[in-house]
Every structure is written in structure tokens, then in C-alpha cells.
Amino acid sequence: MKIVDIKEKAVPIKSEISNAYIDFSKMNCSVVAIVTDVYKNGRRVVGYGFHSNGRYAPSGLLHERFIPRLLEADSNAILNEEGTNFDPHKIWDVLMTNEKPGGHGERSVAVGTIDMAVWDAVAKIEEKPLYQVLAERYRSGKVDDKVFVYAAGGYYSPDKGLKELQEEMKGYLDLGYSVVKMKIGGASLEEDLKRIEAVLEVVPSGRNLAVDANGRFDLETALAYGEAMEPYNLFWYEEAGDPLDFQLQAELSKNYKNPMATGENLFSMQDARNLIRYGGMNPKQDTLQFDCALSYGLVEYLRTLDMLKENGWSARNVIPHGGHQMSLNIAAGLGMGGNESYPGVFEPFGGFAGNTPIEDGYVGLPDVPGVGFEAKENLIKVLRSVAE
Structure with a gap:
């Protein structure tokens, strides 16, 4: 072999x-x-x-x-x-x-x-499907038969006003998602608050909306956004500052009382451990978003999950960035809290098996050997073109 x-x-x-x-x-x-x-x-x-x-x-x-x-x-x-x-x-x-x-x-x-x-x-x-292999090796064979997924969208675009943003988010709810996410930090605080409030008009509550600053803010701006958004009771406030500025995250954690999320731009177990040590994250409510495909792969990810367990964090606190089938397999096989999703964005790499619907915010997994790329027609064509 x-x-x-x-x-x-x-x-x-x-x-x-x-x-x-x-x-x-x-x-x-x-x-x-x-x-x-x-x-x-x-x-x-x-x-x-x-x-x-x-x-x-x-x-x-x-x-x-x-x-x-x-x-x-x-x-x-x-x-x-x-x-x-x-x-x-x-x-x-x-x-x-x-x-x-x-x-x-x-x-x-x-x-x-x-x-x-x-x-x-x-x-x-x-x-065997990868999720089954992982469950057998690392979780006594237990597989989550469905995985929570949220729709990541709300990007800035020249032709996207408040009405278009609302229509986009309603479209995700119509697809079966229960939580949607939008970008902030690419406009002024005043404009972003208008965007957030527009989305809150079409989702059931603040708990159905997450916001993501993509590391844009300094501490002063991060705190200002946090103070303004706290009454909305959002699903989470994501990556306010530079991913390696653990002091900023810790200070924000002291002042912003609702759930937060970060970690997608930390690429090793050591960096993830520093976030846990120094970032002030709360294992009772916060979410970690380490991305297997960007952080040395699943072998390193297993070390990260072991580190989290040693520090009192559950794998259920982990919802990986990436929105692809590898993270979905890991979430189902290792019992994590869910997975990101990019409906219609970053195709063909984003998304899951073509015939698997989203129901009440959860998605099932195909019974396909491997990661399951073969169940996503537009993606497997691209992948096979590289091999052949």
C-alpha cells in the first residue's frame, strides 16, 4: 500500500x-x-x-x-x-x-x-464515512446523526442595501436555518447598527442573529460596539479584534456580558491554548471556532480538543469555521457544537451534500465513504479534475 x-x-x-x-x-x-x-x-x-x-x-x-x-x-x-x-x-x-x-x-x-x-x-x-471512523476511534462509536448549522452571510456588497440584506436573511430562514450571521466593522457604528436592526426585523429574536467583525476593531471600538449591541441579546459577537490580541478579548469579556465567539484565525494548539489562558473566554456561554483545514489538520485538531478538555471546555463549545464537509464530519464524529454554513457562497467548496436539506437549523450526513465529497456534484467535478 x-x-x-x-x-x-x-x-x-x-x-x-x-x-x-x-x-x-x-x-x-x-x-x-x-x-x-x-x-x-x-x-x-x-x-x-x-x-x-x-x-x-x-x-x-x-x-x-x-x-x-x-x-x-x-x-x-x-x-x-x-x-x-x-x-x-x-x-x-x-x-x-x-x-x-x-x-x-x-x-x-x-x-x-x-x-x-x-x-x-x-x-x-x-x-466508511469519515464521521463514523472518527466516532469509532475517538468517541466509542457514538455519532451525532444531525449537526446544528448556522448560515453565514450578510457580507458587504455595493448593491446590497437594507432591503436586500433583509431578503438575504429571510432566504436563509426559508432554507431551514434558525440562526443567521452578518458582517460588521466594514461601515461606521451608526450604519452597522441600522443594518443589525434591519435584520432583527426579519428574524425571530436577537438569539437568531450573530455578528462578525473579522478582527477589525481596536479595543475602544470593540467596546463601543459591544455597549451598543448588548441590548439586542445576540447569538454571539465574533472576533472583535486581532485574533492574537488576547488582552483585547479579555477586556471585552469583562464588559460585554452576552456570548462571544472567536478562534478561526488561530492555527495551532498552542495559540488556541493561549486564547483559553489569556483571552477571558467563558466556557459557560462562549464559542470557539478553530478551523481544522487552516490549522494543521485533524491531527492537530485532536490535540486542541484534548487541551480544551483539560481546561474545562466541552467539545460542544466548538463550532468550526469553514462551512465545508470536513468540519461537518468532525462535528458529527467528535460531538462538537455545530458547523458554519455558507449557502450559495464560496461554491463549490462551501456547503454539504446536495440532497441534504436543512431542517430546524440542523443538517444530516450522507452515508458516503470518506469525507463525502462524492455526494456534492459540483464539488467532486472540480476535485476529480485535479486528480485526472
């Missing part, structure tokens, strides 16, 4: 939207295909991976360091003890050979992209 080839291609996202910091019109995404010599049901096993939106394709890192290391590794160094499947933990060690501690960021995206493809291949070889 061996890996015979690894291919990578940078694919454009082409979304004409923006948040408080960036626009996505020139954003792209690395797609990786790990080609094995294993056949199941007459088809060669190929593991696919990609990374979440918000980070550019790390093609250079993949081709210069990480793909060559994995291709050059001895087969025995990447297989499980029985020699019947690939070992993601051993593969992770191979990928990180000769890498110094620290330096998280784009490197973690490259490794996370390969890691997703590895787990896809592993589950396909076992002929």
Missing part, C-alpha cells in the same frame, strides 16, 4: 463580496489529490482536500516542502501497524519533519489541506 502521486491546483473562488478586512474577488484555494494504489469497488482510492476560505492557496509551500516529503517517505513510515491503511498521525510527523516550532500561518494551511486528503483516503479505504 502506497501513495503513488500527489497533485495540487490553485482554484479561484471568485466571490464578489467583502467583509470588514478583505474582498474575495481574487481569493483562491488549493485543491490536493492524494492518489493511492488501493482499489475499492473497482475504483482507485483518491483522497481529496482543500482549505477553507479566507486564506490564499499555499501552492509554493505544498510543492517545495510538504508534497515532496510525503512522496519521498518510506511506505512503512506512513502506514498503520497492521499495514492495512495509512496512519494520519505518522503522515503528519513526516510532513512536519525539519520544521521549527512556531511559524504558524500559511504553513498550517498547507499541512491542513494535505491532512484533509489523507483522512478522506483513510475513510474510503475503510469504506
Whole structure:
């Protein structure tokens, strides 16, 4: 059993939207295909991976360091003890050979992209959905048969006024979502409050609306927004300041009493641990959004979940960023609090199996080996084009 080839291609996202910091019109995404010599049901096993939106394709890192290391590794160094499947933990060690501690960021995206493809291949070889593989290995076989998902939207766009924003959010509710999220920080406080109040007119309550500043604010602005929004009793107030400014987060936590969320731009267990140590987050109400595909993959994510447990946090406090099927599998297999979703945005990478409806804010999972990419027609076409 061996890996015979690894291919990578940078694919454009082409979304004409923006948040408080960036626009996505020139954003792209690395797609990786790990080609094995294993056949199941007459088809060669190929593991696919990609990374979440918000980070550019790390093609250079993949081709210069990480793909060559994995291709050059001895087969025995990447297989499980029985020699019947690939070992993601051993593969992770191979990928990180000769890498110094620290330096998280784009490197973690490259490794996370390969890691997703590895787990896809592993589950396909076992002929099981990834969520089932994870549950059997790490949760005594228990799988959540449905996962809470919220609709992330409300981006800034030149042609989106208050009416269009309301229509967008009503559309998400009509799709079956119970919680929607919108961007703030790309306009003045006064204008953003008008946008929030417009959405509150069409959702059942403040508990059905989350807001996301994408790390835009300094402490003074973060506090001002918090004071203005607190009466709305929102679902959460997300990533007010720079993701590594733990003091800002801690000060905000002292002053803003409603739920908060952050963590999508922390790319290692060590950074996640610093957030828990110094960020003032509340395990009774706050949400952590670490993204497997951006933070060295599932192998590192398991370390992060162990760290959280040691510090009194439940996996139910974790709702990953990313809005894709890998995070959905992790949430179902490891018992996390839910998953992000981008209805109609960042296609074909965002979203879930094409025929799986959202019902009362929850989504089911397809019974498809691997991550389940094959159940999403527009995505699997892109993925197979890289391999073939």
C-alpha cells in the first residue's frame, strides 16, 4: 500500500463580496489529490482536500516542502501497524519533519489541506464515512446523526442595501436555518447598527442573529460596539479584534456580558491554548471556532480538543469555521457544537451534500465513504479534475 502521486491546483473562488478586512474577488484555494494504489469497488482510492476560505492557496509551500516529503517517505513510515491503511498521525510527523516550532500561518494551511486528503483516503479505504471512523476511534462509536448549522452571510456588497440584506436573511430562514450571521466593522457604528436592526426585523429574536467583525476593531471600538449591541441579546459577537490580541478579548469579556465567539484565525494548539489562558473566554456561554483545514489538520485538531478538555471546555463549545464537509464530519464524529454554513457562497467548496436539506437549523450526513465529497456534484467535478 502506497501513495503513488500527489497533485495540487490553485482554484479561484471568485466571490464578489467583502467583509470588514478583505474582498474575495481574487481569493483562491488549493485543491490536493492524494492518489493511492488501493482499489475499492473497482475504483482507485483518491483522497481529496482543500482549505477553507479566507486564506490564499499555499501552492509554493505544498510543492517545495510538504508534497515532496510525503512522496519521498518510506511506505512503512506512513502506514498503520497492521499495514492495512495509512496512519494520519505518522503522515503528519513526516510532513512536519525539519520544521521549527512556531511559524504558524500559511504553513498550517498547507499541512491542513494535505491532512484533509489523507483522512478522506483513510475513510474510503475503510469504506466508511469519515464521521463514523472518527466516532469509532475517538468517541466509542457514538455519532451525532444531525449537526446544528448556522448560515453565514450578510457580507458587504455595493448593491446590497437594507432591503436586500433583509431578503438575504429571510432566504436563509426559508432554507431551514434558525440562526443567521452578518458582517460588521466594514461601515461606521451608526450604519452597522441600522443594518443589525434591519435584520432583527426579519428574524425571530436577537438569539437568531450573530455578528462578525473579522478582527477589525481596536479595543475602544470593540467596546463601543459591544455597549451598543448588548441590548439586542445576540447569538454571539465574533472576533472583535486581532485574533492574537488576547488582552483585547479579555477586556471585552469583562464588559460585554452576552456570548462571544472567536478562534478561526488561530492555527495551532498552542495559540488556541493561549486564547483559553489569556483571552477571558467563558466556557459557560462562549464559542470557539478553530478551523481544522487552516490549522494543521485533524491531527492537530485532536490535540486542541484534548487541551480544551483539560481546561474545562466541552467539545460542544466548538463550532468550526469553514462551512465545508470536513468540519461537518468532525462535528458529527467528535460531538462538537455545530458547523458554519455558507449557502450559495464560496461554491463549490462551501456547503454539504446536495440532497441534504436543512431542517430546524440542523443538517444530516450522507452515508458516503470518506469525507463525502462524492455526494456534492459540483464539488467532486472540480476535485476529480485535479486528480485526472
